[in-house]
Amino acid sequence: MLDQKSLSALVEAVKRLDDGFDKLPDYESGAPGIGGLPEVLNATAERMRDNYPYFHPLYAGQMLKPPHAVARLAYALAMWINPNNHALDGGRATSAMEKEAVAEIAGMFGWKNFLGHLCGGGTMANLEALWAAGQLNPGKKILASEQAHYTHGRISSVLQLPFESLPCDARGRMDVHALTKRLERGGVGTVVATMGTTATGSVDPLPEILALRAKHGFRIHADAAYGGYFVLAENLEERAGRAFARIGEADSIVIDPHKHGLQPYGCGCVLFRDPGVGRLYKHDSPYTYFSSAELHLGEISLECSRPGATAAALWATQRLLPLKKGGEFARGLELGRKAALKLFEKLRADSRFVTAFPPELDIVVFAPRAESISETSALSRRIFESAARHELHLAVAELPVSFWKENLGAMNRDRETLICLRSVLMKPEHFDWVERIWELLSKSTEEILKAGN
Numbered sequence: 001m002l003d004q005k006s007l008s009a010l011v012e013a014v015k016r017l018d019d020g021f022d023k024l025p026d027y028e029s030g031a032p033g034i035g036g037l038p039e040v041l042n043a044t045a046e047r048m049r050d051n052y053p054y055f056h057p058l059y060a061g062q063m064l065k066p067p068h069a070v071a072r073l074a075y076a077l078a079m080w081i082n083p084n085n086h087a088l089d090g091g092r093a094t095s096a097m098e099k100e101a102v103a104e105i106a107g108m109f110g111w112k113n114f115l116g117h118l119c120g121g122g123t124m125a126n127l128e129a130l131w132a133a134g135q136l137n138p139g140k141k142i143l144a145s146e147q148a149h150y151t152h153g154r155i156s157s158v159l160q161l162p163f164e165s166l167p168c169d170a171r172g173r174m175d176v177h178a179l180t181k182r183l184e185r186g187g188v189g190t191v192v193a194t195m196g197t198t199a200t201g202s203v204d205p206l207p208e209i210l211a212l213r214a215k216h217g218f219r220i221h222a223d224a225a226y227g228g229y230f231v232l233a234e235n236l237e238e239r240a241g242r243a244f245a246r247i248g249e250a251d252s253i254v255i256d257p258h259k260h261g262l263q264p265y266g267c268g269c270v271l272f273r274d275p276g277v278g279r280l281y282k283h284d285s286p287y288t289y290f291s292s293a294e295l296h297l298g299e300i301s302l303e304c305s306r307p308g309a310t311a312a313a314l315w316a317t318q319r320l321l322p323l324k325k326g327g328e329f330a331r332g333l334e335l336g337r338k339a340a341l342k343l344f345e346k347l348r349a350d351s352r353f354v355t356a357f358p359p360e361l362d363i364v365v366f367a368p369r370a371e372s373i374s375e376t377s378a379l380s381r382r383i384f385e386s387a388a389r390h391e392l393h394l395a396v397a398e399l400p401v402s403f404w405k406e407n408l409g410a411m412n413r414d415r416e417t418l419i420c421l422r423s424v425l426m427k428p429e430h431f432d433w434v435e436r437i438w439e440l441l442s443k444s445t446e447e448i449l450k451a452g453n
């Protein structure tokens with residue numbers, strides 16, 4: 001099942017890369033222990049078997065999407081050079097590729113003149129965005145919703161910025177009414193709008209937040225680490241579509257190519273609408289920037305050494321699958337969303353389950369119906385385990401009872417939060433596998449419900 005066919009393209013490409021250095025005198029690498037390599041590599045493969053099958057459509061749990069073969073191979077190819085995108089001295093080609101690939105991502109949000117770069121992931125990218133926000137609005141509050149990624153509270157504490165979280169509405173989106181009231185009290189420097197929350201894929205009401213910015217004046221940071229690519233999807237419901245259409249009006253955006261962008265881990269991206277924020281990064285390195293007066297990415301990034309391989313992988317992927325509405329990549333996102341809607345409809349129509357709200361992106365949350373919330377919560381965990389025994393891999397999440405309210409019926413509300421099952425349907429293949437997923441879920445649920453009686 002694991003792709004091996006594409007490996008021959010790598011052998012070809014390594015030869016092509018090698019040809020680029022044919023003016024050097026011949027040299028054979030003297031890596032020690034090379035004779036034992038096959039055995040150790042096989043031992044590594046055996047250790048790696050101890051994983052959930054993230055690559056397979058029956059892995060429908062956490063946010064895990066396999067990298068595209070071209071990303072994997074371009075990354076591996078770059079390993080024969082191991083460039084460092086901190087400075088042009090360490091990664092000439094891959095620095096240029098990073099600038100091109102990041103410009104394509106910014107272009108997706110309608111930005112031409114911007115500042116941005118890749119970094120280790122969404123956490124690092126958000127750290128840079130909040131660091132800039134704190135420098136530009138010193139001493140002022142950072143606001144994010146209760147469903148925003150926990151990283152914002154933690155990063156604010158690292159940066160020693162005052163942070164406050166705001167309640168969500170019954171669909172997991174920032175409550176505009178609560179935001180309005182909070183803004184009236186003053187002292188707010190930045191509002192984090194989550195464009196696709198990590199738990200449920202809920203999209204914060206960006207148009208309303210933009211209207212409030214016009215009145216109160218604060219920075220808007222769009223955390224689109226998960227949802228950013230959905231700006232290309234043409235099958236969102238109207239409200240979410242309107243929010244994504246205006247993402248370019250935010251002051252900064254974070255997007256994770258290693259979530260929906262088909263990249264290996266270690267690929268986040270931070271973008272600033274005003275390239276002037278570059279001045280905040282100013283530093284004096286006595287030793288890194290000698291080879292060129294051109295921009296070294298380390299001059300606009302908090303991280304120093306960074307893998308150029310990440311840029312090679314992203315550049316190659318976007319060359320194969322351009323970030324265009326109606327393109328093949330966009331179609332993949334649309335299929336995941338269609339899969340989520342299909343699964344949601346099946347769950348909603350089945351009295352054994354209780355659902356929260358229809359998915360705004362491609363994440364579905366649901367739970368088995370029981371007498372009480374604590375019973376439902378316990379059953380969720382058991383169904384998670386039973387499904388895994390049938391090779392269907394889901395995830396478990398804990399969500400506020402308010403998300404389920406409309407659908408709980410006579411259920412005894414003996415807890416504030418409900419432990420539910422969560423399925424992130426982020427592979428395009430998920431669409432063709434919904435029936436099979438449903439069949440296995442039904443079977444696992446039946447087993448657990450029977451055992452309970």
Ligand SMILES: *Cc1c(COP(=O)(O)O)cnc(C)c1O
Nearest residue numbers: 121122123149198223225226256
């Ligand atoms: C995943 C995620 C993050 C954290 O990003 P990492 O790449 O895991 O460091 C931040 N915000 C949101 C909305 C996310 O989904």
